[in-house]
Amino acid sequence: MSMDDRKPIEAKPPVADGFSRFLGGSPVAVALRLVLLSVLVGVVLAAIGFDPWNILRSIRLLFERIWDLGFDAVNWLWRYFLLGAVIVIPIWLLSRIFGSRPAR
Structure with missing residues (x-):
């Protein structure tokens, strides 16, 4: 068998459980994005005078x-x-x- 006859191995995407699919990614990554976005929005709201x-x-x-x-x-x-x-x-x-x- 030559190198040209081999089929490339296809990577299968990991099966996401329902919770990760609901969140839109891994829970840690989603939590990190939400924290960063919350801080950014908080800075903007504080700049225009909002009080939480x-x-x-x-x-x-x-x-x-x-x-x-x-x-x-x-x-x-x-x-x-x-x-x-x-x-x-x-x-x-x-x-x-x-x-x-x-x-x-």
Whole structure:
């Protein structure tokens, strides 16, 4: 028998029990992934001000901060508009008055 006549040995996947199939992998690997994902999500939630001991209050505060941030942005935009308009509008008006004389 030559080397070409041999059939390659096919690796059979291990038979997963019902529990591992339910988890989506080995219990240790799934637990490790869940721990890492929980820490990552916890960091993100802590960054936006969530408190695990009072989640409803944290959600309410989050919406209040978003609401206030929206109105602060409008206030900020309005102040810069007024500041710029103090310079831009008079210059525009003067350029319209003195820049375009009627042709004779």
